[in-house]
Each structure stands twice: as C-alpha cells, then as structure tokens.
Amino acid sequence: MKQILIINGPNLNLLGKREPTIYGNRSFVDYLKTIEELFPEVQLRYFQSNHEGELIDKIHELGFDIDGIVINAGAYTHTSIAIADALSAVTAPAVEVHISNVHARESFRHHSYLSAKCKGVIVGLGLKGYELAIQYLVMNDK
Numbered sequence: 001m002k003q004i005l006i007i008n009g010p011n012l013n014l015l016g017k018r019e020p021t022i023y024g025n026r027s028f029v030d031y032l033k034t035i036e037e038l039f040p041e042v043q044l045r046y047f048q049s050n051h052e053g054e055l056i057d058k059i060h061e062l063g064f065d066i067d068g069i070v071i072n073a074g075a076y077t078h079t080s081i082a083i084a085d086a087l088s089a090v091t092a093p094a095v096e097v098h099i100s101n102v103h104a105r106e107s108f109r110h111h112s113y114l115s116a117k118c119k120g121v122i123v124g125l126g127l128k129g130y131e132l133a134i135q136y137l138v139m140n141d142k
C-alpha cells in the first residue's frame, strides 16, 4: 500500500473557521475524510503544526520510508530555507500545494523556497489541489 504524508503548516488548523473567502469554509480534518474515500488504496498520514521545527522533524521521521509528501507549509513557504533543506534531504518526492492563488496576492507570497525542491506546485485550486497532488504521487514511481 502506498503511503503519502500530507503536511500543513501554520494557521491551516483554522481552515473553515476564518477567512472563508480566501480559504473556503471546510476544515481540513473534514476534507481529509473525503480524500480517504477517494484514495482507499493509499495510506494517508496527516500532520499539521504551527512550528517550523516540528514540520522538519516530521519530514525527517517519515520522508525516507513513504512514497510521497504533499506539503502546504503556509507562510513558511516564503521564509523557510530549513524546510526546503529538509525536503532536499529525504528520499520521498514532494508536491507543494497552496489553497489560494498566491500569485494573485501580495508580492511576498510570490516566492517559494520549497518549489525548487518539489516535483511540482499546485496553487489556487482550493482543497482540490491536495487531491491532484496525491493522484500524481500515487501514479509516480520513485
């Protein structure tokens, strides 16, 4: 069974509670049930943290054993060389996802330290982006 790790970074625990016009009105935990149904053949692991080091620790912990990582590092996307280095260090391929279209927002959201370490990037397609990323990683052979 393929194993995919979904990592959400800071503030994404607030999905569905605040800023619905940007991020929608569904919590990620609720959405997770939908993706588990869509991919019954995949073992999905989910981790959310508001702390940079915890995100890095999880990438180290699972990133050598699993088949792929779907990462939305939230605002750390735009600041964290450390998370980029962690993605480089592990063997699992990663796909970067952003719920909003970061390129249609403030210029500080236009640059990602993570993109170059990922197979690809999906932005602006809402939660659907996570499904598309999983679909790619399930089809992709390491």
Ligand code: CA2
Binding pocket: 010, 011, 012, 014, 015, 016, 017, 018, 019, 023, 072, 073, 074, 075, 076, 077, 097, 098, 099, 100, 101, 102, 109
């Ligand atoms: O669009 C995305 O997925 C982002 O990664 C979300 C980050 C933002 O800093 C990135 O530039 C783009 C922010 C996540 C904040 O999530 C919230 C959810 C609900 C309410 C408030 C914040």
